[in-house]
Amino acid sequence: MTKDALKAVLPWVLGLWLAGVTVAGLLWAPAAAGFHGDSFRIVFFHVPQAWVAVLAFCVNLVASIRYLRTRAPLDDARAAAAARLGMLFAILATVTGSIFAKLEWGMFWNWDPRETSIVILLLIYAAYFALRQAVVDEERRASLAAAFAIFAFVTMPFLIFVIPRVYSSLHPNLVEATQGAVRFKMDPGMRLVLFSALAGFTGLFAWLYSFEVRLARVLAARHSREEA
């Protein structure tokens, strides 16, 4: 198969995969113990969304560092694209999370450590875009945004890892670490669907991201044609 044909087929494969995950998550996956009714099924969407939000934050970091090294406008476009998608998925994760929280704990919001973390992540994304909007010069916008992204990334772990341990978490733990070995506390069927969903959402992110980067490339090409 040629590369182009593969490129044309992949989005369809991705679509089918996600459709399969949706059906499996809502209908096939066995009920999990300890949750009210079917509320646990949101986990197949919520966890991958939160994962993609964090993944996008990392992609944004890498692109930002690359920009400061290469000074290539495309790397800045990559950073911005990752942040846009990251913000979208952070919002989705927040919404699905608070629906689950309402069903399970009776409240939409509990300031649970992970809820707090995703709000901070959202605030950082919002600040990132506020900064981008406030700088007119393209080169300066790119480097200031990159500097902010890197600085923000450095402070995030303190929130996720250092501070939340002060409080106890309501959040269901999917992974349990016992004496160095990591063990999954899940039914095999549920685990299969969850991992498929994680793969599917990662693929979705990759597809949307490549789409944005391609768009940026086209716009840049048109720009330089106008220059000439």
Add this chain to the structure above:
Amino acid sequence: MRRSSLLAESLAIVCKELASELRQRVALSAIGLFAITTLIAVAYQIGPYSLAENDRPFLLSALLWIILFFASMAGLARVFVKEEDAHTAKTLRLAARPHAVLLGKLVFNLLLLLALEVVVVPLYCGLMGLRIEGVLGLVLVMLAGGATLSISATFVAALIARASGSNTLFPILALPLLLPLLVAAIAGTRAAVGSPELGAVLPALRAISSLGGVTMVTALLLFPVVWRD
């Protein structure tokens, strides 16, 4: 090629900031007035008796840091914003090496914050009837918290000074970066209020200083980019 040392340049900038501030007192009065106004509002509304005994250490520590934090948001950005507003930044950019600028402004902001803490903390304790068991612990938390706060705030100030509408942008950018510090500083202050043991504030102190160390290194690495581009 450079004929001046980093230390000499940083000192020259600190001295210049102090001379300017002593003459104009803009940052000092902005921060001071903000803090005093909020302090009076809080003391008037809550006072020493309206909180349940159990809640007092935590709520009063949180309120104290919220006052300090927002007061600092009113004035710490000025070190860089005024350079851009008064069109003096370019001359400074050409004459001083970036790290001297960062260190000079950072030290000045730290002095400003410490001056604020020296005035506000005793006043707050008096007005709210807050008894501190571990005075030394509180002093350490205030020092470390002030230092870490001024590192992040100074770096963000340098960022936003180069954007338009910078004064509104400052708290928007600084808040998410400073939240971990705020949480740790409140925990540390609460520990110092409740216990005379120095060990009680140690976990918070460790969190604050490691955050300060990491942000300092990052700020030093990134500042030349922010300042020059």
Add this chain to the structure above:
Amino acid sequence: MGVVIREVIVLNAGVVTVRFDGVTKRFGRQRVLAGVGGEVRPGHLLVVAGPNGSGKSTLLNILAGLLRPSYGEVRYLDGDVPLPRDDWYPRLGMAAPDMAPYEELSALANLRLFARLRGCYNGDGPLGTLLEELGLAAAHHDRLIAAFSSGMRQRVKLAQATLHLPEVLLLDEPSANLDADGHLRLGTLVERLKPTTAIAVATNDPREIAWGDAKIELAG
């Protein structure tokens, strides 16, 4: 013997040449400079002329390394060796309309600050002499810039740009707000520095254009 030769070389330190090629700058969709190239070297003064908005100041900012060009390249050459960007600023002096002195400091305190930062502070004496040379009488040296007229400020700016005997001097509208006396003094200063300093002047003043050994005319 060798020491003496070294000193002669150091005294005539004007060895830095600024060479730029294909400099293009875009602000958003608007293009300000399109493929500008040229050279600034000691004894060979470059004049940048052109109508308002043609990008004179932008070009000078790019030459100073204060602004990144969208395309194109600027190099500082020590002989044939390109200098790293960190070595540009210490060798550079610049005066421009958007480079104000500190209002809340006196004229002398301003110069003292920049001399300290550049590591060439040898007491107030030389700085006072420089100010007087630029026509600012001693009585004004300790007054705050806030009380200065725009012509007096311009003289302080020129002193700031030259107090460290830069190897590269960029002057953006250097005679703005200067009277006839000020202009004469500026001319004397430029004349004195020219043999050892690479100077570029952005101006539309015919008297200053006449100083030029080369000229770039930017289109509006």
